[in-house]
Amino acid sequence: MAEIVLQVSDLCKSFGGVLATDHLDLGVERGSIHAVIGPNGAGKTTLINQLSGLLTSDGGKIQFNRNDITKLSAPIRAKMGLARTFQITSVFGEFTALENVSLAVQAHDGHSFKLWHDARRDKALTGPALEALTIVGLEKRQSIKASLMSHGERRQLEIAMALATKPKMLLLDEPMAGMGPEESNRMVSILSELKGTVTILLIEHDMGAVFSLADKITVLVYGGEIATGTPDQIRANPEVRSAYLGDEDFES
Amino acid sequence: MFDPNLLFEQFFNGLQLGLLLFLLAAGLTLVFGIMDMMNLAHGSLYMLGAYVAAQITLWTGSFVLGVAVSLPVILLLGVCLEAGLLRPLYARGHLDQVLATFGMILFFNEFVRLVWGPEGIEVPLPDFLKGNIVIFDIPLPNYRLVVIGVGLIVALMMYLLVTRTRTGMLIRAGASNRDMVQALGIDINRVFTLVFGIGAALAALAGALAGPILAVTIGMGENILIQVLVVIVIGGIGSIRGAFVGAMLIGIIDILGRSFLDTFFKLFLPVNAAETAGPAVASMLIYILMAAVLFFKPQGLFPAKTG
Amino acid sequence: MGNRAQILIVGTIFLGLALVPLFAELTQTPFYLDLARRMMILAIGALSLNLIMGYGGLISFGHAAYIGIGAYTVGICAEHELVSGFIQWPLAILVSGVFAIIFGLISLRTRGVYFIMITLALAQMMYFLGVSLDRYGGDDGLPLIERSNFGALVDISNNVTLYFIVLGALVLSLFFCKRLINSRFGMVLQGTRSNETRMKTIGFPTLRYQLTAFVIAGMMAGFAGALLANHTDFINPDMMHWTRSGDLIIMVLLGGMGSLAGPVVGALAFILLEELLSGVTEYWQLIFGPFLILVVLFARGGLLGFFADKEQRDG
Numbered sequence: 001m002a003e004i005v006l007q008v009s010d011l012c013k014s015f016g017g018v019l020a021t022d023h024l025d026l027g028v029e030r031g032s033i034h035a036v037i038g039p040n041g042a043g044k045t046t047l048i049n050q051l052s053g054l055l056t057s058d059g060g061k062i063q064f065n066r067n068d069i070t071k072l073s074a075p076i077r078a079k080m081g082l083a084r085t086f087q088i089t090s091v092f093g094e095f096t097a098l099e100n101v102s103l104a105v106q107a108h109d110g111h112s113f114k115l116w117h118d119a120r121r122d123k124a125l126t127g128p129a130l131e132a133l134t135i136v137g138l139e140k141r142q143s144i145k146a147s148l149m150s151h152g153e154r155r156q157l158e159i160a161m162a163l164a165t166k167p168k169m170l171l172l173d174e175p176m177a178g179m180g181p182e183e184s185n186r187m188v189s190i191l192s193e194l195k196g197t198v199t200i201l202l203i204e205h206d207m208g209a210v211f212s213l214a215d216k217i218t219v220l221v222y223g224g225e226i227a228t229g230t231p232d233q234i235r236a237n238p239e240v241r242s243a244y245l246g247d248e249d250f251e252s
Numbered sequence: 253m254f255d256p257n258l259l260f261e262q263f264f265n266g267l268q269l270g271l272l273l274f275l276l277a278a279g280l281t282l283v284f285g286i287m288d289m290m291n292l293a294h295g296s297l298y299m300l301g302a303y304v305a306a307q308i309t310l311w312t313g314s315f316v317l318g319v320a321v322s323l324p325v326i327l328l329l330g331v332c333l334e335a336g337l338l339r340p341l342y343a344r345g346h347l348d349q350v351l352a353t354f355g356m357i358l359f360f361n362e363f364v365r366l367v368w369g370p371e372g373i374e375v376p377l378p379d380f381l382k383g384n385i386v387i388f389d390i391p392l393p394n395y396r397l398v399v400i401g402v403g404l405i406v407a408l409m410m411y412l413l414v415t416r417t418r419t420g421m422l423i424r425a426g427a428s429n430r431d432m433v434q435a436l437g438i439d440i441n442r443v444f445t446l447v448f449g450i451g452a453a454l455a456a457l458a459g460a461l462a463g464p465i466l467a468v469t470i471g472m473g474e475n476i477l478i479q480v481l482v483v484i485v486i487g488g489i490g491s492i493r494g495a496f497v498g499a500m501l502i503g504i505i506d507i508l509g510r511s512f513l514d515t516f517f518k519l520f521l522p523v524n525a526a527e528t529a530g531p532a533v534a535s536m537l538i539y540i541l542m543a544a545v546l547f548f549k550p551q552g553l554f555p556a557k558t559g
Numbered sequence: 560m561g562n563r564a565q566i567l568i569v570g571t572i573f574l575g576l577a578l579v580p581l582f583a584e585l586t587q588t589p590f591y592l593d594l595a596r597r598m599m600i601l602a603i604g605a606l607s608l609n610l611i612m613g614y615g616g617l618i619s620f621g622h623a624a625y626i627g628i629g630a631y632t633v634g635i636c637a638e639h640e641l642v643s644g645f646i647q648w649p650l651a652i653l654v655s656g657v658f659a660i661i662f663g664l665i666s667l668r669t670r671g672v673y674f675i676m677i678t679l680a681l682a683q684m685m686y687f688l689g690v691s692l693d694r695y696g697g698d699d700g701l702p703l704i705e706r707s708n709f710g711a712l713v714d715i716s717n718n719v720t721l722y723f724i725v726l727g728a729l730v731l732s733l734f735f736c737k738r739l740i741n742s743r744f745g746m747v748l749q750g751t752r753s754n755e756t757r758m759k760t761i762g763f764p765t766l767r768y769q770l771t772a773f774v775i776a777g778m779m780a781g782f783a784g785a786l787l788a789n790h791t792d793f794i795n796p797d798m799m800h801w802t803r804s805g806d807l808i809i810m811v812l813l814g815g816m817g818s819l820a821g822p823v824v825g826a827l828a829f830i831l832l833e834e835l836l837s838g839v840t841e842y843w844q845l846i847f848g849p850f851l852i853l854v855v856l857f858a859r860g861g862l863l864g865f866f867a868d869k870e871q872r873d874g
Contacts, residue, residue, distance in 0.1 A: 053759075053760075054760065065801075069627060073759075073764070074760050075759050075763055076758040076764075078759070078760055079762045083760075086760075090756070090757045091754075091757075092750050092753045092754060092757070094749075094753060095746075095749075095750070095753075103746055103747070103750050103758075104761045105763070106743055106746065107758075107761045108762060109765050112743050112763070112768065113736070113743075113744055114742055114743040114744060115769070116738050116739075117742055118738075118741045118742065118745070119745070120741060121742060122743070164763055165762055183692075186646065214576075224810045253673065288671070288672065305768075337852065341855075344855075346618055346672060347612070347812070347816075348855045349811060350620065350805075351808065351809065351851055351855045352852045354805050354808075354809075354851065355847075355849065355852040358844040358848035358851055359844065360848075363845060363846040365842065366842050432782065443851065450693070463792050474801070478679065478683045479678060481676040481679060485676050486678060489672060489673065500694070505770060519857030528693070528694060531689045531691045531693075532561075532688055532692060534686035534691070535691040536684050536687065539681060539683070539684035542677070542680060543665045543681075546668060546669065547668075550668045550669050550673075
């Protein structure tokens, strides 16, 4: 049994009386890809927001590498190695690809009160930034402004930014949302190359991608877990099938 | 040395200032809250309301007629401004809104200077509002009582409008969650025109009522506008209740501070120091109060937005 | 961004500014010397505002307060016969910095409309404080008995000398801003303007960077205030009036938000417009007000943005 990197226990969050996260327990093993799926409104993004520290939890506990991080702020969690991406692409549009990633490197190496030296010529930033861009295959697009990139490229750029913070774990919120088949395939191959080097919690609607990538899958409905298991176990689970009844995604 | 009668009288003055501030804050807080719109020109509507009322009073000799004409005129002006100039700005950032409405202030101030000249106008009180009522040996001016009465009636009406009517429900919903109202298929722009119109009329009412007490001058709008902003920040953007509580707090604290702070300081400071520090601190008092409220409640006392 | 056009425009402006004293001397019009000097001081103020507003996305409507604090520091020092510029000027910067820390801590707890209102209210508080300080002239203000004294180093009681000191200060300020904006710190500031949530989730505690920028901007404005006190030989609460803060915002916007030299161009344009329009009519704000609205509605990039766009279109 591999070591648990992220342990969520009895986690709760409600909005105006509606439970978006309902006494959730979840353990993610080191080096694995753990997918969280569920119909729309199942509370998947809420969960990621709670894990990354953008939302405070109403109850329960989040442990990351055995540290209790439940009450820590988002920047501190990021510094501890918990990186995330956003469902709605969240890059800095007026910066170039390289500048976007350099900023993430800078966040990690911690010297941001340098007020005088040109950051764009700082090899300590651009070097690692270029490495991260290479991993996602954007090294040739480094000097293009993010706002001028294609949707798929911006999603790759987001992954590069997350990687540049040297994370121990990635929280990916629908990395393939809005992508065409070709871009999706590209993303799947990026993620499968990352597999093993970094632990990934993956939220995704593209079931083909989820079932080919994930080591484990947790199914959420109305903020609560209804099943966790290997892709084969989940596929065979009657409860999951009924929760997804009519949801075409599951068949693909 | 300390006169309880004076305290009562000043408390009364504070109440009256507070209600004046409320008339301005009630409309403006909804504008901020519903459209997330920064509107600095609200003070200009107040000033124009005062000038129009003053002019009609001088022409006809009837203060009541002055108030009665000023309200619809400014209401109409407000609705035109909203539809013509402000609406394109909703989608813009706050900075654009600040600048455009700042431009309006410059224009209206200069316009008033052109029409009425740089000197202010004195508005005579109608005879039936002159004189005092004596309560517990304390003379209270009739006119101030009228201002307080009108302010309280408006506050009650606003409260009923917002809590008891369908329109009010929309206004409240708009203040706490604009997108939701939009999603329900309600034309939020119509609600906003209505709110802006009400706000403009209330500003004109405040201006017209302030005329005989304060001087009707250019720039009267901006001075009170800043106090109104403090009221809104303290009360919480988009909250009528907050506007009322904030206005009362600011009105009373400001007046009492100006009247008694140096006396208070003399209790523990040398006379000289107290006489310097008294007025200085008094002039900063409402801002210090604002900072203190923000420290504990960054969203104001009655935050309208939830989640 | 049209870098070539920007350098050309700014270069021309500085060349022109360097020649103003000669022109004023030859034509016996000291008025222009005075006008250009005021414009340059305001340009330093606008540059500092641009740091937080243009690059940090923080719309401060109270920036004139720091100019006033700097000016009052110099004025109050002079009133107590502390005339050494070596003490006055650093003190002016320090005092504005301290106020900026306090005001920044209060206002940066909030965002959006709240932030605008709170910065405005705090600045207006300083204005009223100035009005209530009877010891230092109250409403009427206080004449500066003597300009800041730099001993044998330089004598700024000479108007032309002061002019070149101000010009030098402006060039230095511009250079400082350029370094700051392109530094690591500058990148964090701009990233936070663009997407604060994202910055937090890659590990930046954004508040401390915004506060630092707020304080740097306040100190720069305080420096401009020290210059302004010497320029007018006078301090008064009007320097802190909220309309002065509005003027600074207009300058930044006229020149082009978030472009490095924009505020310099904007300050120049503002002063020239003011002079031009008030020459046409006594009621010049009747034109200037609607002009502002038109700028907001139709010329969002400001003057430099306009030229930059043009260059992009042409090239």
